[in-house]
Amino acid sequence: xxxxxxxxxxxxxxxxxxxxxxxxxxxxxxxxxxxxxxxxxxxxxxxxxxxxxxxxxxxxxxxxxxxxxxxxxxxxxxxxxxxxxxxxxxxxxxxxxxxxxxxxxxxxxxxxxxxxxxxxxxxxxxxxxxx
Numbered sequence: 168x169x170x171x172x173x174x175x176x177x178x179x180x181x182x183x184x185x186x187x188x189x190x191x192x193x194x195x196x197x198x199x200x201x202x203x204x205x206x207x208x209x210x211x212x213x214x215x216x217x218x219x220x221x222x223x224x225x226x227x228x229x230x231x232x233x234x235x236x237x238x239x240x241x242x243x244x245x246x247x248x249x250x251x252x253x254x255x256x257x258x259x260x261x262x263x264x265x266x267x268x269x270x271x272x273x274x275x276x277x278x279x280x281x282x283x284x285x286x287x288x289x290x291x292x293x294x295x296x297x298x
Contacts, residue, residue, distance in 0.1 A: 169193065170232040172224070174207060174241075175200065184208040187219060187238055189227050202227065205261075207241050218263040219245050225256065 171192040174185040185207040188200040204227070205219035224242060228234070228251045234242065242248050245262045 170201065170227065170230070171235060172204065172227060172232050172238050172242075173235040174238055178210075182210050184210065187224075187241065189232055192233065214265045216263070216265055217241055217245055218261060219247060220260060221245070221247050221250065221257045221262045222260050225251055 169192040170189055172187065172189050173196070175188045175190075175196065176183055176185055178184045186200075187204040187207060189202040189204065190196075190198065190200050202223060204224050206216070207218075208216045219242065224247050228247075234248075239248065245264060246257070247262065250257055
C-alpha cells in the first residue's frame, strides 16, 4: 500500500486547524486515515501550536511513507526530518512548538513620533543665519 503523510483540514472558515495524518495515497483527502500523528494549529492565539508524536512519524517514514510539501515543512520545524536523515531517535515522544511557526499578521501600531526632525531643522536654521 502506498502511504503518504499529509495535513487534513478541520475548523471553520478563517480559523483552520490541521491534523497530521497517514493515509493511503490513492484515497481522497477527506477519506479514512491510517494513523494520526499530531496537530498543526496556525490560527491559535496567542501563539501558533505544532505538536507531533515523533516516534510514530519516524516509524512511518522508515516504512517508506511519502511526505507532502506542507507536512514536510511542519515536520522539519519540529526536528523530525533531521532525526530521519541522521537515523537517530529523539528522547521525547511528543515534540511541541508554540509560536515561531507562522508570524502574527495582526495590527501593529505605528511608532510614536520622534522629536529629532525638529531639532535638525533648528540646527539648519542656525547655520543659515550664521552665514
